[in-house]
Amino acid sequence: MPGSEAIRELVAACVGKVGGPLVALRKIVSAHGHIDDEHVGIVADVFNLSLADVRGIVSFYSDFRTTPRGRRHIRICQAEACQAVGSRRLTREVAEALGVELGATSEDLGVSLEAVYCLGLCASGPCATVDERVVVRVTREELLR
Ligand code: FES
The missing domain is CATH 3.40.30.10 (Glutaredoxin)
Structure with missing residues (x-):
């Protein structure tokens, strides 16, 4: 699983893209398997959003898992x-x-x-x-x- 810096780079690469935060969150799920609190903070920081904004996105879409998935x-x-x-x-x-x-x-x-x-x-x-x-x-x- 990628570390914090790798996640930050992955998220930063989504800045300027249409639906950037959504794209970033999808990439986190693909790379990490789920979105944890640290990832929410990284997305909020990189996109200059509040934690509540990002948590709102994560909770709205069922594909944005917040817990590890089984094999x-x-x-x-x-x-x-x-x-x-x-x-x-x-x-x-x-x-x-x-x-x-x-x-x-x-x-x-x-x-x-x-x-x-x-x-x-x-x-x-x-x-x-x-x-x-x-x-x-x-x-x-x-x-x-
Ligand atoms: S109700 Fe449409 S696939 Fe199950």
Whole structure:
């Protein structure tokens, strides 16, 4: 993971770009895996924003993680069409089998389980992503492999 100076350089390279703070935060997530308080401070400093401004951006977008992600990352769609074909039940079963609550990462960072709200494949639900790979008509067994 990059250190503070590397993060500062990464953020500084985004100054002057359209949506600079958003671009910088996305780059932090790509490089570091999540955004911590130090990163918020760096973005605020480099873009001359308040900490509250940057925290507001981070909290608005679900892709801006503030906690470490598991080595295996599962997101199950919780939007209406997937709910109608059992995504909530599937989520409960997977959470129970993995021993991880929705929105949490296991203590050993082995797996994280999160909600996602519509992947644009509503006719093929329930849908999920596993390590960024989209899975349609997903089953409990597929998610627990
Ligand atoms: S509701 Fe799940 S993919 Fe659209």
